[in-house]
Amino acid sequence: MADPGPLLVYGPRSTTYDFGPAHPLTPRRFGPGISLLEALGAVPNLAPEPATDDELEWVHEIGYLDAVKAFSVDPTAPSRAGIGPGDTPAFAGMHAASAAVAGGSLRAMEAILRGDVLHAFHPGGGLHHAMPARASGFCVYDDPALAIARARRDGLRVLYVDLDVHHGDGVQAIHWSDPGVMTISIHETGRALFPGTGFPDELGGGEAIGTKVNLPLDPWTGERGWLPALELVLPALAEAFRPEVVVSQHGADAHAFDPLAHLQVTTTAMGAAARLVDSLAHRYAEGRWLSTGGGGYDVYRVVPRAWSQVWLAANHAPVPAETPTAWQERWAEDARRYGQSPMPATFDDPPNAGLPYRADDEAADQRAIRIAEQVLELVLRTLDTRK
Ligand SMILES: [Zn+2]
Ligand SMILES: [Zn+2]
Secondary structure: OOOOOOEEEOOHHHHHOOOOOOOOOOHHHHHHHHHHHHHOOOOOOEOOOOOOHHHHOOOOOHHHHHHHHHHHHOOOOOOEOOEOOOOOOOOOOHHHHHHHHHHHHHHHHHHHHHOOOOEEEEOOOOOOOOEOOEOEOOEOOOHHHHHHHHHHHOOOOEEEEEOOOOOOHHHHHHOOOOOOEEEEEEEEOOOOOOOOOOOOOOOOOHHHOOOEEEEEEOOOOEHHHHHHHHHHHHHHHHHHHOOOEEEEEOOOOOEOOOOOOOOEEOHHHHHHHHHHHHHHHHHHOOOOEEEEOOOOOOOOOOHHHHHHHHHHHHOOOOOOOEOOHHHHHHHHHHHHHOOOOOOOOEOOOOHHHHOOOOHHHHHHHHHHHHHHHHHHHHHHHHHHHHO
């Protein structure tokens, strides 16, 4: 059988997940983001539709679904369940819009489990902060946790890799006590950034101890710390855990230009990380790999190129040198209006995203590598004592 190529999960419902014009997680990102993927030859071929209540209840409490549905009808209701003015405000239709994000990742996982495709990419997915009974950090329903739960219903062991700058706390919490799910999150330390968790001593509950892995990095860590830390930890833990499915979250907010956090990662390093995840999916999981987007708040300069890096990795395609001129011109005015100019001319970044490499940066990068060594040693020791 000819390789059908990866699924690209995107459709009319993707832009309905919208907290309003002042909110950082804006559906504006899909304009420059999807058009750059299309310039690379991608065609969206799985349109997200809402997951059912029964499916959402694999990872969320029924009372929480009722709360989201109530806000969906009356967005002015008093705050509860993490929904209200602030990070995760109510909006009309929020249940269907949020359930569709979850449904997009879930149907993509089902296509992978059926063997229709090896890989799927859902740029609008990756809502990794949502908890069983509350919304958090722009996330209403936890689509990566739901896709993982679906693979677990088939009895498959799942490796979840979370590259977003924020700790993947919701996915970790939902699968905390399941030894068949290994979560590995690399993020800016909770001492400096939301959600304030994700430390090395969060190792999983009961039988699952050693399967929850956290790499908290200092502010200003760049590609010379972030990527080597991943290269130390990911292959070694995949070898120890032997996953049968890989799910990864590719939040673009670890980038140097991101306005909400303080790491200094590049699109070059994000591409290398995506290719590393792809290679592990082939080595251990017969190629079964679902990737999602995530955070990312520089939606013209960074998010489209970060998504392209994942898409190219899933297609085993080389990274072109230059972004299309027509694409740059199409979005230049919008980028200027939002202070995210100029449109980038290349997919890969210059070293350190073109920023000066200061002594503080080098120290943070060195610490990242030491943290990775310590976490790897701790986790392997913990997994060993469990046997
Ligand atoms: Zn592949
Ligand atoms: Zn994030």
